[in-house]
Amino acid sequence: GESVGLHLPTLSVQEGDNSIINCAYSNSASDYFIWYKQESGKGPQFIIDIRSNMDKRQGQRVTVLLNKTVKHLSLQIAATQPGDSAVYFCAEIQGAQKLVFGQGTRLTINP
Amino acid sequence: EPEVTQTPSHQVTQMGQEVILRCVPISNHLYFYWYRQILGQKVEFLVSFYNNEISEKSEIFDDQFSVERPDGSNFTLKIRSTKLEDSAMYFCASMGQSSYNSPLHFGNGTRLTVT
Numbered sequence: 001g002e003s004v005g006l007h008l009p010t011l012s013v014q015e016g017d018n019s020i021i022n023c024a025y026s027n028s029a030s031d032y033f034i035w036y037k038q039e040s041g042k043g044p045q046f047i048i049d050i051r052s053n054m055d056k057r058q059g060q061r062v063t064v065l066l067n068k069t070v071k072h073l074s075l076q077i078a079a080t081q082p083g084d085s086a087v088y089f090c091a092e093i094q095g096a097q098k099l100v101f102g103q104g105t106r107l108t109i110n111p
Numbered sequence: 112e113p114e115v116t117q118t119p120s121h122q123v124t125q126m127g128q129e130v131i132l133r134c135v136p137i138s139n140h141l142y143f144y145w146y147r148q149i150l151g152q153k154v155e156f157l158v159s160f161y162n163n164e165i166s167e168k169s170e171i172f173d174d175q176f177s178v179e180r181p182d183g184s185n186f187t188l189k190i191r192s193t194k195l196e197d198s199a200m201y202f203c204a205s206m207g208q209s210s211y212n213s214p215l216h217f218g219n220g221t222r223l224t225v226t
Contacts, residue, residue, distance in 0.1 A: 034214045034215075036217075038154075041219070042219050042220070043115075043202050043204075043217035043218050043219045043220050044154060044202070044217045045217070046214045046215075046216065049214055089153065089154065095167065097142055097159050097161065097166055097167065097206075098156055098159060098167055099144070099156065099204075099214075099215050100156060101146075101153045101154040101155070101156075102153065103152075103153045104153055
């Protein structure tokens, strides 16, 4: 079936650098996407969302970009900090109410 | 800030035993969910619940699983006869309005270990 997937399973960046986490989706009808952060031993934590009528949305140190032409989603984290180390999931709303997660990317911030 | 709470944080049970995982969703939320995450893998949808009935369930959510909202505040997941492969983190989530307008809020999970 249709799914949300991620390009890379792990990513390491130096503290203070910017990071970009990518996600591909296959359902061209998808219209709402969410990025979640999951720290060890915790549940997924909402970071930022974007609807298909937008191509960019900014939060505090985070930006989500949506390219509907190639069905690609990315999460940019600026000036990374040690607390940004976590697994990041993109997720897609399918149907009326079901949130479907991608595989996840583990981000490691090196001091 | 309101949050979803889950108990217990860790449950150990023997194969074949019944377990009940408990969740208290955010109080004014209307949609409730259970998700499962096997160690090192992605978070998988199990079931959604709205207006006191199941809205959708995945292939994982077979006859061994059931959900209930017994008293207007708790939301439970029951596994009738646990199997080794049921060992996972189980996350409860809730949402206030339609999924189009708001993200799901997750609890910190119950780690279920079946021995």
